[in-house]
Amino acid sequence: MLVAAAVCPGPPLLVPAVAAGAAPELDAARAACADALGVLAAARPDRLIVIGPAEPDRRGEHPSGTTGSFRGFGVDLDVVLDTDTDTAAADAGAGESPGRELPVSLAVAAWLLEHTHWTAAPVSGLGVGEPLDTERCLRTGRGIAAGDGRLALLVMGDASACRSLKAPGYLDERAAGFDEEAARALGTADVAALKALDAELAYALKAAGRAPWQVLAGAAEGAGLGGELLYEAAPYGVGYLVAAWS
Numbered sequence: 645m646l647v648a649a650a651v652c653p654g655p656p657l658l659v660p661a662v663a664a665g666a667a668p669e670l671d672a673a674r675a676a677c678a679d680a681l682g683v684l685a686a687a688r689p690d691r692l693i694v695i696g697p698a699e700p701d702r703r704g705e706h707p708s709g710t711t712g713s714f715r716g717f718g719v720d721l722d723v724v725l726d727t728d729t730d731t732a733a734a735d736a737g738a739g740e741s742p743g744r745e746l747p748v749s750l751a752v753a754a755w756l757l758e759h760t761h762w763t764a765a766p767v768s769g770l771g772v773g774e775p776l777d778t779e780r781c782l783r784t785g786r787g788i789a790a791g792d793g794r795l796a797l798l799v800m801g802d803a804s805a806c807r808s809l810k811a812p813g814y815l816d817e818r819a820a821g822f823d824e825e826a827a828r829a830l831g832t833a834d835v836a837a838l839k840a841l842d843a844e845l846a847y848a849l850k851a852a853g854r855a856p857w858q859v860l861a862g863a864a865e866g867a868g869l870g871g872e873l874l875y876e877a878a879p880y881g882v883g884y885l886v887a888a889w890s
Contacts, residue, residue, distance in 0.1 A: 646867045647794045648687035649860055650680035651830050652756065653884035654696055654749035654800035654852070661719045669879060676875035676886035678760050681798070683888040685764040690793030692764070694725065694757075695859050696749030696800030697852040698771025706744070706769035712751030723754035725769050747771045749800040749852075757798075765796065776855045778843050785862020799860045801853025803827070803883025804846075811881025813850040822849055823883040826857070830887040831873025835861045851883070864889070 652658075658674060660667040684692065698704075706725060714721045725746060746754060750769045757767060772784070789795060803823040806816035813819075822845060829837035838861035846854035875886035 645793075645795060646789045646863045646869065647689055647796060647890070648684045649797040649799060649864065649869065649889040650677070650684050651799045651801075651857070651860070651885060651887040651889075652677045652680060652753070653802050653886065654752045655802065655882065655884070656714060656717050656748060656752060658752055659714060659719075659721070659755050661721050662714050662717045673875055673877070673884055673886065674759075677756050679874055680886055680888040681756065681760045681762065683890050684796045684798065685762070687796055687890055688794065689765045689796035691791075692762075692767045692796045692798060693788060694750055694753040694767060694769040694798045694800065695856045696747060696753060696769070696771060697774055697856060698747035698749065700773065702744055702747040703771045703773050706746055706750060706771060708766055708768050710744070710746050710769065712746030712748075712754055714751065723751050723758060725750060725754045725757075725767055753798055753800050770859075772855045772859060774847065774852055774855055778839065778841075778858050781855050781858035782839065782862035785859040786865065788859070789863040789865075789867070795863070797860055797863060799853075799856045801856040803851050803853055803885055805850035805882045807878040807883060808881035815881075816849055818845065819849050819883070822846070822851065823878070823885075826851070826853070826883070827873055827876050827885050830857065830885055831871050833864065833869045833871030833889045835864050853885070
């Protein structure tokens with residue numbers, strides 16, 4: 645049963661070592677993410693699953709202890725998806741880390757969990773593909789929520805990347821409206837509205853959070869959770885949203 649969820653953006657720039665001199669620009673986003681994770685901890689879950697967009701070779705399940713890296717961004721920084729990061733890091737160094745390397749979104753999540761000293765529940769991850777259609781996302785979420793115990797989700801993903809001329813996807817006049825509806829749905833835990841997000845439009849707008857959000861929608865069916873929008877901004881022309889459901 646889903647008892648809580650946190651929705652966070654997944655840009656590597658959330659990690660101060662990656663952002664370097666620009667790190668203060670996302671201080672408010674980091675603080676909001678920490679608040680959302682606090683809501684998860686307060687719900688006393690038995691397990692936490694991190695869901696985020698993934699590169700084709702990193703989709704699927706990522707068990708506790710899987711490592712990730714920001715070396716591709718020029719930073720000598722490794723992270724581990726685990727409750728006890730010190731122990732997991734030691735295991736990884738001994739060649740005992742299971743699975744493939746974390747996708748970038750889950751590596752950012754691992755950094756957030758370590759940054760907030762997460763110890764509330766065991767952690768595992770799921771990387772989902774951006775082209776995943778809505779019905780498959782919903783089925784995935786329903787399957788996750790059908791497991792035993794109290795489930796919390798940390799859902800990573802950005803809104804559109806087309807909010808300005810310098811955005812990764814250039815300016816698209818549809819982007820602001822898409823982001824506004826996504827923010828409303830996430831901020832009010834509107835499961836029906838998340839299901840109704842247009843997958844084709846999201847793909848055109850480079851909204852990598854669409855599939856993870858719809859997995860959340862499937863998991864939240866019948867859970868009766870309420871939502872709160874903690875952060876909404878579009879730095880660098882990309883929509884970043886933080887929400888907490890409980």
